[in-house]
Amino acid sequence: MTEHANRPSAGTTSTIEEHIVRVRRRLEQALAAAGRAPDAARLLAVSKTQPAAALRAAHEAGQCAFGENYLQEALEKQQALADLDPEWHFIGGIQSNKTREIAEHFDWAHTVDREKIARRLNDQRPASRAPLNICLQVNVDRETGKAGTDFEALPALAESVLTLPGLSLRGLMAIPAASEDRDTQRRAFQRLAEALTRLQERFPEAPLDTLSMGMSADLEAAVLEGATLVRIGSAIFGPRTTS
Template identity: 45%
Template sequence: MENREKELLRNYGEVKEEIEEAVRISGRKNQDVSLIAVSKFHPASDVEILYRAGHRSFGESYVQEAVSKREELADLDLDWHFIGGLQSKKAKYVAGNFSLVHSVDSSKLAGLLSRKAVSLGVKQGILLQVNSADEEQKSGVSEEMLPALAEEIMELEGLELQGLMCLPPFFGDGESSRPYFQRLRQLKEGLEKLLGVKLPHLSMGMTDDYRAAIEEGSTMVRIGTRIFGKRPG
C-alpha cells in the first residue's frame, strides 16, 4: 500500500504540474481547467489516496462499478462525474448521483435522466457528447443533429445543459487531435448563440492529448492511465 501511495502521488503531482504549464502557455488561469481523475477499473482505495492529497473530482464509466464505489466512499466529499457510454435502462442509477454526466447523446437518454431528476427534486448537469469524426464504434450525436438535440434538452425539466464533450479518434498525440478540439469549441460557441445561454464546459483531452486540449479551450481534462497506471490484471 505504501508503494502504491507513493506511485499515485508522484503521478498525480506530475500531471498537475503539466496541466498548470499548459494553462500558462495558453494564457489561461489554473481555475479555468479542472482535472477529472478517471478511476474506472481501479479500487476505491486509490480514490481515497488522492482524496487525502486534496483531489475531489473523479470520473467513472461503468454504472455498477461507479455506484459501488460511491457507496464505499460515501463518507468522503467527492465530486463524481459519469463519463462513459450510458445505456437507457441504467439512466435511473445515474441521475442525481453524479454532478455531471458527460455522455448524453440522444433525446431518449435525456428524457430518462430528466424524469428521474425531477422525481428526485434535483437538477442534473449534463454535457452532450459529439461524434465529430462520425466513428461508427463511438457514441455521440452528429454535428448535424446537435442543434436540434440541444434545443430539445433546453426544454426538459431537471436537466442543466453545461456544454459539450468529445472523444476524438485515437492518434496517440495531441497535435493530431487538435482539429477535433478546435471544432468542438466552435460548436459550443455556435450553440451559445443559438440557445442564448452560456455553456461553461468543454470536456476534452485525455492522457495522450490533454495539453493540446487545454490550449484549445478545454475546461475539463479526463485523465486515467497517466495517474493510475494500466488497469489491474
C-alpha cells in the same frame, strides 16, 4: 469489499499523490502555454477499474472529481467512499436501463447523445437533488459505430435538453480518433470548441461553459483549444486493474 481493500498502502498513497502532482503541473504548464488562467481547466480523474482504495488515496491528495465508466462498479465505490462525498461523473455509455441509477447517484453525465436518454435522466432525477449536469457527446470525427451525435443534429438536441428542468446542459464532450500528431489532435478539439461557441450564441441564457476533452495523450492539444475538463486515468493511477 473488505475494510483492508478500502485502505491504500502508504506506498500506493505516495505514488498516487506524486502522480497527481505531476499531472497538475502538466495541466498548469499547458494552460500557461495557451495563455489561459491557471484555473481555466480542471482535472477529472478517470478511475474505472481502480479500487476504492486508490480513489481514497487520490482524494487525500486533493483530487475531488472522479469519472466512472461502469455503473455497478461505480455504485460500489460510492458506497465505500460515502464518507468523502466526492464529485461523481459518469463518462461511460448510457443505455436506457442505466438512466435511473445515473440520475440518482451522479453529479455529472458526459455521454448524453440522444433525446430519449436525456428525457429519462430528467424524469428520474430526484427532486431533492440539484439538476444533473450534462454534456452532449459529439462524434467529432464521424467514426462509424462510435457514440455521439453529429454536428448537424446538435442544435436540435441541445434545444430539447434545455427544456428539461432536471438537467443542466453545461457543454460538450468528445473522444476524437487517436492520433499522435498534435495538429490532428488540435483540429478535432477545435471543431468541438467551435460547436460550443455556436451553441452559446444560439442559447445565450444557457450555462454552456464546459468542454470535456483531452486525455493523457492529448491533454496539451485539448487545453490549447479550450478544454475546461481533462479526463486523466493511467497517468494518475497507473495501468488499469483487471479482474
